[in-house]
Amino acid sequence: MEYKLTDIASVIRSKNSGPYELTFDVIFKDFEMYERVKTANIFNAAMFAPLYGIPESDIISLVYFDPAKAIKITIVRPIPSGSLGETDVYGAQQHAPLMGVKFEL
Amino acid sequence: MEELRILSPTAILGYGFPMESFEEGMKRKPHVIAVDAGSTDPGPFYLGAGKSFTDRNSVKRDLEIMIPAALEAGIPVIVVTAGGCGGRPHVEFAVEIVMEIAHEKQLSFKLAVIQSEFDREFVKENIRAGNISPLFPAQEIGEADVEESVRIVAQMGEEPFIEALDNGADVILAGRSYDPSVFAALAIREGFDKGLAIHLGKILECAAIAALPGSGSDCMFGYLHHDDFVLEPLSPLRKCTALSIAAHTLYEKSNPYILPGPGGSINLHHAQFEQIDDNKVKVSGSRFIPTHDYFVKLEGVRRTGYRTISCAGVKDPIMMGKIDAIVESVKERVENNFENYGIKDFFLDFKIYGRNGVMAIFPDIAHSAGDELLIIIEAVADTQEQADTICGFARSTMLHFGYEGRIATAGNLAFPFSPSDCKMGEVYEFNIYHLMKVEDPKTLFPIEYFQL
Numbered sequence: 001m002e003y004k005l006t007d008i009a010s011v012i013r014s015k016n017s018g019p020y021e022l023t024f025d026v027i028f029k030d031f032e033m034y035e036r037v038k039t040a041n042i043f044n045a046a047m048f049a050p051l052y053g054i055p056e057s058d059i060i061s062l063v064y065f066d067p068a069k070a071i072k073i074t075i076v077r078p079i080p081s082g083s084l085g086e087t088d089v090y091g092a093q094q095h096a097p098l099m100g101v102k103f104e105l
Numbered sequence: 106m107e108e109l110r111i112l113s114p115t116a117i118l119g120y121g122f123p124m125e126s127f128e129e130g131m132k133r134k135p136h137v138i139a140v141d142a143g144s145t146d147p148g149p150f151y152l153g154a155g156k157s158f159t160d161r162n163s164v165k166r167d168l169e170i171m172i173p174a175a176l177e178a179g180i181p182v183i184v185v186t187a188g189g190c191g192g193r194p195h196v197e198f199a200v201e202i203v204m205e206i207a208h209e210k211q212l213s214f215k216l217a218v219i220q221s222e223f224d225r226e227f228v229k230e231n232i233r234a235g236n237i238s239p240l241f242p243a244q245e246i247g248e249a250d251v252e253e254s255v256r257i258v259a260q261m262g263e264e265p266f267i268e269a270l271d272n273g274a275d276v277i278l279a280g281r282s283y284d285p286s287v288f289a290a291l292a293i294r295e296g297f298d299k300g301l302a303i304h305l306g307k308i309l310e311c312a313a314i315a316a317l318p319g320s321g322s323d324c325m326f327g328y329l330h331h332d333d334f335v336l337e338p339l340s341p342l343r344k345c346t347a348l349s350i351a352a353h354t355l356y357e358k359s360n361p362y363i364l365p366g367p368g369g370s371i372n373l374h375h376a377q378f379e380q381i382d383d384n385k386v387k388v389s390g391s392r393f394i395p396t397h398d399y400f401v402k403l404e405g406v407r408r409t410g411y412r413t414i415s416c417a418g419v420k421d422p423i424m425m426g427k428i429d430a431i432v433e434s435v436k437e438r439v440e441n442n443f444e445n446y447g448i449k450d451f452f453l454d455f456k457i458y459g460r461n462g463v464m465a466i467f468p469d470i471a472h473s474a475g476d477e478l479l480i481i482i483e484a485v486a487d488t489q490e491q492a493d494t495i496c497g498f499a500r501s502t503m504l505h506f507g508y509e510g511r512i513a514t515a516g517n518l519a520f521p522f523s524p525s526d527c528k529m530g531e532v533y534e535f536n537i538y539h540l541m542k543v544e545d546p547k548t549l550f551p552i553e554y555f556q557l
Binding site: 015016017019021023025027051052054060061063065068069072074076077079080081082083084085087089093096097 | 145146147148149150240241242243347348351352354355356358359360361362376377378404409452454456462463464465466467468469470485532533534535538
């Protein structure tokens, strides 16, 4: 069946990890669903990169973190925080594309 | 010593804390009060301009409670990344406040001040010696980049704090530091495991942010043992849960399993998070893995110019449909107008809220428009006067621009303010985010003592 990420995650957020990286956390509501998503490898570079219109090579890490039933994705920031062209100095409002994620499981 | 107790009053000095929580913390007889006072999150301006991003009164309020309480209990207070960025003017900002408190409250204590700002010449010598490498994704730098940088700070580890504690400091104010070091310093000095101490520091640096519900302006308490540590929130409104603590390990980090810092990383592959009480969590298994060479992280910024902005709304649906073409035409008109006048080197940008304002740093993602727009016209140029000129000219050009299909011929922009343009002052950007190999992590960060 089809799942919406917003229905099965309790936290979806973005933030700078230092001025040169942007990091995204998805924390699931329960371990069972987290395990299913992890086993099916729903989150991977080929799925994530198009959400942000970036090449897969800009993804620095995509890690499943069991203790927190969470997925963490860290990417190269399009520009260092606060450089000319900046729209979000803290990087705290870049998570919205993740809120539209749907998948079959 | 079997247990070392640490009180973290607030996530950032100046963010505040409830008195009740702080008193609960003091009842638990902490061995040290530690606070992180800074971050790179607010962006490059504060490091460049030498200004604090936290308000002076808010910082003074927090210190005015912490220092007398610590002196009475006979324990040290350590404040790091003073003034928000840890450069010399930032440390000076904090020293001035502490001296003022000592004077007003007639307090007597030994103050240690540790600096972390590096001279450009020293950094250039290290470039020549091949000691400096970029921290991916930052680029390689040369001596010219260092010359352009207005201020460079380095993140110290726990070593300078241990020296200041050995010399009997009651209050330590330090420049830029690796946040967890401030919490771990006393513990490492007392022989506790560095992996556990740093991991505990990693959580305590954000105070009650790691609790449920989270808060950046409430206290957190840490109990460090030889094989584990325990976290306890100090407000009855909050709980630490195994999940809230494990999830915090993700916060603002690149990879939750490996957390690099000065001299090595902590490895959390075998970390265990265990609920031991309704509101307490025990953590074990964190390991410190030293690197062969000792590296410190450098942060530096350069000045890009001066900024002027103008904000205006648009409600006309015809104009909204043509906004990209209008923006391009206005940019061309501005460039053309000043080409022969000598103002050529400037940055002109239109941030369009209501369409893709927030995420314009990702130009390739899909976006849709609302039924009105906020446009922020931004000009950055070599001088404030030139930035005013470019912004003002772009604003007047856009206001009366005769785009194709226009039927509202009186004006294109709704200004909420008069005057419409706002001088924003100096603009900086990060240009150094590098690792520097060092021989002795202590001598780089000079300590001065004051008997107050």
